[in-house]
Amino acid sequence: MIIAVIIGMALVTMIPRFIPAFIVDKINFPSWINRWLNAIPYAALGALIFPGVLSVKQDQPLIGLAGGLVAIALAFFGFNIILVVVGAIATVFLLTF
Amino acid sequence: MTSKAIQEKHTSTRLMMIQKGIAKGIPIMMGYLPVALTYGVLAKQAGMSIFEITLMSVLVFAGASQFMGAGMIAIGTGAVEIIIATFVLNFRHFVMSLSFMNRLRGINLKWKVPLSLGLTDETFSVASIHSEEAKQDKGTYFYAALMITAYFSWVFGSFLGGVLGDIIPETLSQSMGVALYAMFIGLLIPSVKKELKFGLIAVIAMLVNGIFSQFVDTGWAIVAGTLIGGATGIILLKEDPQ
Numbered sequence: 395m396i397i398a399v400i401i402g403m404a405l406v407t408m409i410p411r412f413i414p415a416f417i418v419d420k421i422n423f424p425s426w427i428n429r430w431l432n433a434i435p436y437a438a439l440g441a442l443i444f445p446g447v448l449s450v451k452q453d454q455p456l457i458g459l460a461g462g463l464v465a466i467a468l469a470f471f472g473f474n475i476i477l478v479v480v481g482a483i484a485t486v487f488l489l490t491f
Numbered sequence: 492m493t494s495k496a497i498q499e500k501h502t503s504t505r506l507m508m509i510q511k512g513i514a515k516g517i518p519i520m521m522g523y524l525p526v527a528l529t530y531g532v533l534a535k536q537a538g539m540s541i542f543e544i545t546l547m548s549v550l551v552f553a554g555a556s557q558f559m560g561a562g563m564i565a566i567g568t569g570a571v572e573i574i575i576a577t578f579v580l581n582f583r584h585f586v587m588s589l590s591f592m593n594r595l596r597g598i599n600l601k602w603k604v605p606l607s608l609g610l611t612d613e614t615f616s617v618a619s620i621h622s623e624e625a626k627q628d629k630g631t632y633f634y635a636a637l638m639i640t641a642y643f644s645w646v647f648g649s650f651l652g653g654v655l656g657d658i659i660p661e662t663l664s665q666s667m668g669v670a671l672y673a674m675f676i677g678l679l680i681p682s683v684k685k686e687l688k689f690g691l692i693a694v695i696a697m698l699v700n701g702i703f704s705q706f707v708d709t710g711w712a713i714v715a716g717t718l719i720g721g722a723t724g725i726i727l728l729k730e731d732p733q
Contacts, residue, residue, distance in 0.1 A: 396543050399570045403560055404550035406578035410585035411610050414592040415603040423593065426725050433692050433724020434590035434717060435619030438583070439679045440693030441700040441716030442612050447672040451665060458669060465673040469680035475518045482673030487666035 451490060461486040505629045512636025515621065518674045519613045519637075520644040523554075525667035527645050528659060530557055531652015537565035541653040548649035552642060553611060555709075556580045557649075580710035586717050587615040594625045602631045609638030613671060620678050688727045696720025 423431070443462070450458035465482040473481070527548065534544045539561060547557055556577045563573045588607050595603055610618075617637060624630035659667075683690035700716030707715075 395570070396539060396564060397546070399560065399564065399573050400543065400547045400550060402570060402574035403547070403556065403577040406574055407551050407553050407556065407581045407584070408608055410578075410582055411588050412604050412607045414585065414589040415600060415607045417589065418592045418596055419600060419603075428593065429725050429728045430721050431590040431593045433728055434586060434721040435616065436679065436682065436689040436692040437696035437720030437724070438587055438590075438612070438619075438713075438717045439616055439675050440696035440720055441713045442616070443672055443675045443679070443693075444697035445701050445704060447669070450669045450672065458672070461669040462672060462676060465669075465676040466680060469677045470684070472681075475674060475677035476521065478677035479518055479521055479670050479673045482669045482676075483666050486669045487662065490662050490665060 450486060457486055457489050460489060501629070505632050508624070508627075508629045508632040509636040511624075512633040512638075513640050515617050515633075516614075516637045516640030516644075518677070519617060519641040522613065522667075522670035522674050523641060523644045524648045525659060525664055525670065526554055527648025528652035528655075529664055530554065530561065531649045531654075532657050533558065533652075534561040534564075534649075535653050535656065537561040539564060539653075541650065544653040545646060545650045548646045551577075552609075552645060553577075553581050553584070554645070576708075579708050582710055583612075583713045583717060584610055584615075586714060586721075587612075590721075591615055591618060594619075594622050595631075598625070598631060602635075606631065606634050606638065609635075609642060611641065613674065614638050614641050616675060616678050620682065692720050692723055692727060695723050 447458045447462045448455035450461060461482040464485040465478050468478045468481045469475070530548075531544055534547070534557070535541075539547075547560065551557055551560070559576060559580060560573055563576065588610050591610060592603055592607060595606065614637060618634050621633070624633040627633075679689070679693055683693070696716040696719070698716075699719045700712050703712035703715045
């Protein structure tokens with residue numbers, strides 16, 4: 395029974411993932427759609443960061459916010475992304491310890 | 492040049508792309524391992540077997556929906572409801588895939604289909620920030636190596652979580668929950684430093700997501716934020732010279 399649920403979940407996840415591979419082979423988009431699609435990564439990053447980052451620690455949005463702000467600062471000063479990640483983890487760890 | 496020399500050049504470019512892909516996949520791995528471990532533990536508590544826990548990671552490969560799926564299995568939700576909820580939550584990958592596949596236009600369908608199946612929030616974000624590889628020789632190996640690195644850390648972490656149970660102390664695993672957000676921030680900021688308007692697009696998407704998430708499911712709110720935020724790019728961005 396659980397296996398059937400897993401296969402169902404897999405299908406509804408995989409189909410939307412691969413359909414675009416066929417779409418771009420068939421259709422040439424006008425310039426405005428290309429600009430839209432090129433902006434999608436930045437929009438997706440925004441939507442993935444906020445408000446999700448506030449829920450890192452349940453009921454304490456400020457902790458996630460602090461981790462996020464440290465990440466912004468480290469990234470702004472050009473630190474390697476691994477250090478950005480480690481810095482944010484350390485911040486949250488120290489605040490919840 | 493002899494054909495052998497050409498052959499060697501191809502191999503070394505391919506190797507370089509694979510190494511680069513793995514290197515760029517390391518931050519994803521750091522984020523995935525603790526999250527996957529937590530998923531494994533949670534799914535075990537939900538009554539799933541190690542085989543089912545791992546199979547879900549192998550076939551679904553989408554973190555948030557797997558947490559939700561395991562949670563719904565635990566409380567005995569019907570299969571159809573779980574599958575519909577998964578569709579809603581993961582539909583954002585359709586939008587992301589359309590954006591990524593549009594970058595890979597010139598590339599053979601034999602590559603595009605497997606690469607599209609490896610798309611998650613994280614692999615999409617890293618792959619999109621490295622869009623120049625799409626035009627380079629053997630660039631597909633870069634994306635494939637990136638996705639395989641992410642995929643294996645996800646599958647392996649889930650399995651380990653199911654086998655070992657709660658091994659990471661709660662404070663640490665909770666702290667590591669910020670890892671993927673920090674990675675998204677670490678990907679976004681350098682682009683914003685280059686072009687402020689990328690930041691504007693992201694902030695609009697954040698606000699739209701924040702507003703929509705008050706009224707609709709998280710999945711739809713992220714889709715709305717991504718689409719509406721991205722739409723501002725129609726005005727803000729110039730066409731990419733391809």
